[in-house]
Amino acid sequence: MDALSPLAVHAAMATGFLLILLGFYGVLTQRNILRMVVAFTLSTTGVNLVIIAIGYTLRRTAPILDEAVPLAEASARIIDPLPQALVLTAIVIGLGITALMLAYVYKIYQVRRTLDIGKLSELKW
Amino acid sequence: MAALLELTGAMLLVVGAFFLLLGGLGLVRMPDLFNRIQAGTKTTTLGTVLSLLGVALMEPQWGWKLLLIALFILFTNPISAQVLARSAHRTGEAKSCKTVVDRLEEDQQA
Amino acid sequence: MVELLLSLAALLIGVALLFALYRFVRGPSPADRVVAFDVMTIIAVTAIALIALLEGRGIYLDVALVYALLSFLGVIVIARYLERGL
Amino acid sequence: MTKARQAGPLFGALLLVWILLHGSLQWQVVVVGVVVAAMIALLFSGAATPLHGFRRTQAGLRAAFGYLGYFFVELVRANLKLAVIILSPSLPIRPGIVKVRTRLTNPVARLLLANSITLTPGTLSVALEGEWLYVHWVTVVSDEVEEATAEIVAGFERYLEVMYG
Amino acid sequence: MILTGMTLLLCLVMIGAALVAILGKGLAVAILATGLVSLVASLLFLILAAPDVAMTEAAIGSGLTTFLFFFVLGRVRGGEHD
Amino acid sequence: MIKRLLALLLIGGLGGVFLLLWLDFTPPTELNEVARYYAEQSAPDLGTVNITTAIIVTYRGLDTLGEVTVLFLSAAVVGMVLVRGRRRTAATAEGLVSGGELLASGSRLLVPLILLLGVYIFVNGHLTPGGGFQGGAILASAVLLMLLADPTRRFSHRLITLVESSTGLSYVLLGVVGIVLAGGFLDTRILPLGEFGTLFSAGAIPLIYSLIGLKVGAEFASMLANLSETEAL
Known part of the structure; x- marks a missing residue:
């Protein structure tokens, strides 16, 4: 009924890009590892948002064929389902990755008693 | 008839949204955490229930699902408010200077 | 008429969201932010119902169902963290 | 079995x-x-539902409907009262945490009581310990246990006692 | 029209929350702000006609992510200030 | 200082690239060829209402198998990283504050409901939004709620492992059955398509999505259980 204008899609995409940049900025400048993980999840969300915004097609609706979208009209009414499948996967994997990163943060703290990236200098050369 | 139902539904939706707005305003205006929880819990619960009722009037075939959503909100929302209030009280959250009595603290110190 | 009322409702919800965001940014204590967060999740349920209405898709309500039942988990997690019960 | x-x-x-x-x-x-x-x-045979310990008699059923009606009326009243408080410029509050007593023993009934108190005029359950329930009250009328109990708890307890015995 | 306005507002809220997450003072606040970002992202996904994705974000962002972060934060509480 | 400058430079460059991409973008109004194929063919071919589900379970079923494997690996690595700190007895948990009676009763009330919602989400994966991954996450949320109400609670690792491995095995077996009875690995047309739009339709998709749901739920649950059983520092 109520259509989304191209402006909104652009805005959503810009927000996604901004989120990616903010997340990268956080990862690059923070000293606390846990904060880096937080920034990383932020940029993951940004990437997901950008992909979904790219997949949006104007004046169309979700790729689910119920009484609102009968099968005959499907190709004229629905949006591209592929990016959605992609992002769905990415979000779930993102949680797995976050858990893994956090487990390592925990382990690092257990061994070294610090979360400051500057003090973890074994790999520096 | 259907048009009237739709109009009523839309009005209920507006009323519900108004209560949500009150919740937000209460969140901003109230002086300390406990009062904010009060404002945030009650108004948003009623606001959500009302607006879901409004949506149900506008689209009657969604009724059952909306009923379930309202039920879940009615159950979960107070629980989270209580747990948060308890935890905040335990950690010694600052109370407004208007507070007249605190029996829980008295009992804990006794 | 209905259209107008719906936009009014959306406007009110948006302003409520902004108020909650103000409390979220200002704090002062973490618990205050949690209350703001809680209010925002509840507002999100209404917003989802409104989006479903505007797009005319009843199946969107499933997302509201998930939020209605799970949103309190986040608040409880933080409450338990604050009282050191995690 | x-x-x-x-x-x-x-x-x-x-x-x-x-x-x-x-x-x-x-x-x-x-x-x-x-x-x-x-x-x-x-x-999850140990899990609870609102039906757990519910007294399936006519009186219990009638009390349940009474409870629901009373609850929704109180919910609307609570919101109107809070709306008045929030919208009035002087913010007329007199908050405090009072202690009230409950006679209920069934855990579901106690949960319902605490939830109802949280959603009704000016009160928020903070902690439940044994028979004592600590309630945050936006406008404290009385900090005596008996009076506060009569003011806050009695209305719901009347129905819940019949429902859950 | 309504949906467009809603999208713009949600974008604003999202950027605000992201700024809090990156620049905010305490770690707890930053984590809470990512929860908020995930909430708003879920609404945006729904507006952009991706209910599956919105539901995934809802199911994962509302409880699990927050728990993982706060659990680890609770265990490394001392490491925050250095 | 120089580091921050470099970071800003990098962000600026990336931002420039993004800006170009953003300015170039115009939202399409027509579907591309692949999407049109999915839109027109997936419902008659596979009988799914939700086309995203058709893509995840059938057209790109192998990717999903890989994804489930990645999740399994990350859960296993979390367990391995934390294994040294595994708590021996529940006695060390005494320092934890209990959740209080309200939360305990609330969790007893809500855990079955959350589980039911999770099952609803993944059983109806082919009809409504949602599916195995969302449903699995919701199942794990129920486990999380139990954990929050009582931090000392122990979960049966054997049960979790049993659910995880048996569902994983059945998933792969169903895929192999697809080679024998239908077009190829993870082809879901091994069962009759049924009436379009009902619960028992879309061939093996509901079955596979339920298996994925249980498996994902068990993986996240084992992650949570492993975390909660590590010793406080």
Whole structure:
């Protein structure tokens, strides 16, 4: 009924890009590892948002064929389902990755008693 | 008839949204955490229930699902408010200077 | 008429969201932010119902169902963290 | 046997929720619902539902409806009262945490009581310890246990006592 | 029209929350802000006609992510200030 | 200082690239060829209402298998990283504050409901939004709620492992059955398509999505259980 204008899609995409940049900025400048993980999840969300915004097609609706979208009209009414499948996967994997990163943060703290990236200098050369 | 139902539904939706707005305003205006929880819990619960009722009037075939959503909100929302209030009280959250009595603290110190 | 009322409702919800965001940014204590967060999740349920209405898709309500039942988990997690019960 | 009887109310409630979720009574939905509800009910026979310990008599049923009606009236009253407080420029509050007593012993009834108190005029349950319930009150009328109990708890307890015995 | 306005507002809220997450003072606040970002992202996904994705974000962002972060934060509480 | 400058430079460059991409973008109004194929063919071919589900379970079923494997690996690595700190007895948990009576009763009330919602989400994966991954996450949320109400609670690792491995095995077996009875690995047309739009339709998709749901739920649950059982520092 109520259509989304191209402006909104652009805005959503810009927000996604901004989120990616903010997340990268956080990862690059923070000293606390846990904060880096937080920034990383932020940029993951940004990437997901950008992909979904790219997949949006104007004046169309979700790729689910119920009484609102009968099968005959499907190709004229629905949006591209592929990016959605992609992002769905990415979000779930993102949680797995976050858990893994956090487990390592925990382990690092257990061994070294610090979360400051500057003090973890074994790999520096 | 259907048009009237739709109009009523839309009005209920507006009323519900108004209560949500009150919740937000209460969140901003109230002086300390406990009062904010009060404002945030009650108004948003009623606001959500009302607006879901409004949506149900506008689209009657969604009724059952909306009923379930309202039920879940009615159950979960107070629980989270209580747990948060308890935890905040335990950690010694600052109370407004208007507070007249605190029996829980008295009992804990006794 | 209905259209107008719906936009009014959306406007009110948006302003409520902004108020909650103000409390979220200002704090002062973490618990205050949690209350703001809680209010925002509840507002999100209404917003989802409104989006479903505007797009005319009843199946969107499933997302509201998930939020209605799970949103309190986040608040409880933080409450338990604050009282050191995690 | 007792396990099966305990799981009965839970099974019924879950099946009801399942059917409401689908909003249809097709045979496939009911069959899958029965299987799923039975599995969850057997796995969590210790879990509670509002039906747990509910007194299935006419008086209990009448009290349940009375409770629901009273609850919604109180919910609306609570919001109007709060709206007046929030919208008035001087913010007329007099907050405090008072202590009230409850006679209920059934855990579900106690949870319902605490939830109802949280959603009704100016009160928020903070902690529940034994028979004592600590309630945050936006406009403290009295900090004496008996008076506060009469003011806050009595209305709901009247119905809940009949419902859960 | 309504949906467009809603999208713009949600974008604003999202950027605000992201700024809090990156620049905010305490770690707890930053984590809470990512929860908020995930909430708003879920609404945006729904507006952009991706209910599956919105539901994934809802199911994962509302409880699990927050728990993982706060659990680890609770265990490394001392490491925050250095 | 120089580091921050470099970071800003990098962000600026990336931002420039993004800006170009953003300015170039115009939202399409027509579907591309692949999407049109999915839109027109997936419902008659596979009988799914939700086309995203058709893509995840059938057209790109192998990717999903890989994804489930990645999740399994990350859960296993979390367990391995934390294994040294595994708590021996529940006695060390005494320092934890209990959740209080309200939360305990609330969790007893809500855990079955959350489980039911999770099952609803993944059983109806082919009809409504949602599916195995969402449903699995919701199942794990129920486990999380139990954990929050009582931090000392122990979960049966054997049960979790059993659910995880048996569902994983059945998933792969169903895929192999697809090679024998239908077009190829993870082809879901091994069962009759049924009536379009009902619960028992879309071939093996509901079955596979339920298996994925249980497996994902068990993986996240084992992650949570492993975390909660590590010793406080």
